[in-house]
Amino acid sequence: MCxxxxxxxxxxxxxxxxxxxxxxxxxxALSTSSVGIAYSIRNNVIAAGLAQEGIEVIRAxxxxxxxxxxxxxTDLADGDYELQWDSIPPFSIYQxxxxxxxxxxxxxxxxGSSSVQTIYKRKVSIQKISSVELMITxxxxxxxxxxxxxxxxxxxxxDWK
Amino acid sequence: xxxxxxxxxxxxxxxxSLIEVLISVFxxxxxxxxxxxxxxxxLALQRRGAGAQKVQENTLFALELMAREIRVxxxxxxxxxxxxxxxxTIVHPVNGTVIxxxxxxxxxxxxxxxxxxxxxxxxxxxxxxxxxxxxxxTATVGDQKQARVGIIMQASSRATRPEDTLVFxxxxxVISRDNxxxxxx
Numbered sequence: 652m653c654x655x656x657x658x659x660x661x662x663x664x665x666x667x668x669x670x671x672x673x674x675x676x677x678x679x680a681l682s683t684s685s686v687g688i689a690y691s692i693r694n695n696v697i698a699a700g701l702a703q704e705g706i707e708v709i710r711a712x713x714x715x716x717x718x719x720x721x722x723x724x725t726d727l728a729d730g731d732y733e734l735q736w737d738s739i740p741p742f743s744i745y746q747x748x749x750x751x752x753x754x755x756x757x758x759x760x761x762x763g764s765s766s767v768q769t770i771y772k773r774k775v776s777i778q779k780i781s782s783v784e785l786m787i788t789x790x791x792x793x794x795x796x797x798x799x800x801x802x803x804x805x806x807x808x809x810d811w812k
Numbered sequence: 813x814x815x816x817x818x819x820x821x822x823x824x825x826x827x828x829s830l831i832e833v834l835i836s837v838f839x840x841x842x843x844x845x846x847x848x849x850x851x852x853x854x855l856a857l858q859r860r861g862a863g864a865q866k867v868q869e870n871t872l873f874a875l876e877l878m879a880r881e882i883r884v885x886x887x888x889x890x891x892x893x894x895x896x897x898x899x900x901t902i903v904h905p906v907n908g909t910v911i912x913x914x915x916x917x918x919x920x921x922x923x924x925x926x927x928x929x930x931x932x933x934x935x936x937x938x939x940x941x942x943x944x945x946x947x948x949x950t951a952t953v954g955d956q957k958q959a960r961v962g963i964i965m966q967a968s969s970r971a972t973r974p975e976d977t978l979v980f981x982x983x984x985x986v987i988s989r990d991n992x993x994x995x996x997x
Contacts, residue, residue, distance in 0.1 A: 715956065717991075
C-alpha cells in the first residue's frame with residue numbers, strides 16, 4: 652500500500668465538518684422548538700377559557716347584588732380569590748393551588764370523586780378603584796416545559812345598570 | 813479491455829479499499845438512519861401541531877358564537893348544577909329560539925327550525941356539556957340571580973394515528989346580560 656496517495660487534509664475535513672454543522676444546527680433547533688407547539692396551543696386555549704370564567708363569576712355576583720337591592724360591591728372586597736363556575740360569595744382566599752377536573756369535565760377548586768389535578772392555578776383579584784368601579788383581574792398560571800406561563804385578563808365593573 | 817490496457821492503466825492510482833468503502837457505507841447509513849428517524853418524528857409533531865391548530869380554531873369559534881348569543885339571550889328554566897345538560901335552549905332577541913347540541917362529534921346550532929353544523933369535520937367534540945344556574949323563573953318572578961352558563965367541551969382532532977391527536981378539555985362560563993325579568997319584580 653502506497654502512502655503517497657492524497658486523502659483529505661485535516662484542514663479540509665474540519666472545514667467540511669464546520670459547514671455541515673452550521674447547516675444542521677438551525678434545522679435541529681427548529682425541530683426541537685416544534686416539539687411543544689401542540690401543547691402550547693392547547694394550554695393557551697384552555698387558559699383563555701378559564702380566565703374568562705373567573706371574570707364572569709365576579710360579574711354574576713355584581714349583577715345578583717343589584718337584583719336583591721344590595722350595593723354593587725357587596726361581598727367583593729379587595730383581595731385574591733379562587734373560584735369555580737358555580738361559586739357564590741363568600742369566595743375563598745387564593746391559596747396558590749392547582750385546579751382539579753372532575754365529573755363531566757368540570758374544573759373545580761377542590762379534589763372530588765374521580766377528579767384529576769390539572770396544571771392550572773387561577774387567581775382572581777378584586778381591586779376597588781373608586782366608589783363606583785371595581786377592577787377584576789383573572790390570571791391563569793401554569794408550567795410548560797419547565798417554564799412558567801401565564802394568561803391574564805382584566806375587566807372593570809361599574810355601579811351602573 | 814484492450815483500450816484500457818493500451819493506455820497502460822497505472823497501478824499507482826489508488827481507489828478506496830474494500831474495507832474503506834464498507835466503513836464509509838456503514839457510517840453513512842448510520843447517519844441517514846438517525847436523520848430519517850428525526851425527520852419522521854418532526855413530521856408527526858407537525859401533524860399534531862396542525863391538528864391542535866384546527867381544534868383551537870373550532871373551539872374558539874364555537875365558544876365565541878355561543879358566548880355572544882348567551883350574553884344577550886333570555887335563558888329560562890334550564891338549571892343544571894351538575895353540568896349534565898347536553899342541549900342548551902336560549903331565546904335570542906333577534907334570532908329567536910336557539911338550541912345548541914352535538915351530533916356525531918359536531919356542534920350544531922338550531923335557529924328558526926334550521927340546523928347548522930358550526931364546527932369542522934376535522935375536529936371531534938366528544939363532550940359538550942352545559943352547567944346552568946340562576947335561570948329559574950315563573951311568569952313574572954325571577955330567582956334574583958344572574959343566569960350563568962358554564963360550557964364544557966372536550967375536543968380533539970380526527971387523525972388516523974391516535975398519537976397525532978391531542979385532547980383539549982375546555983371550560984368557560986358566560987353570564988347573561990338580560991335582566992328584564994329580574995328588574996320587573
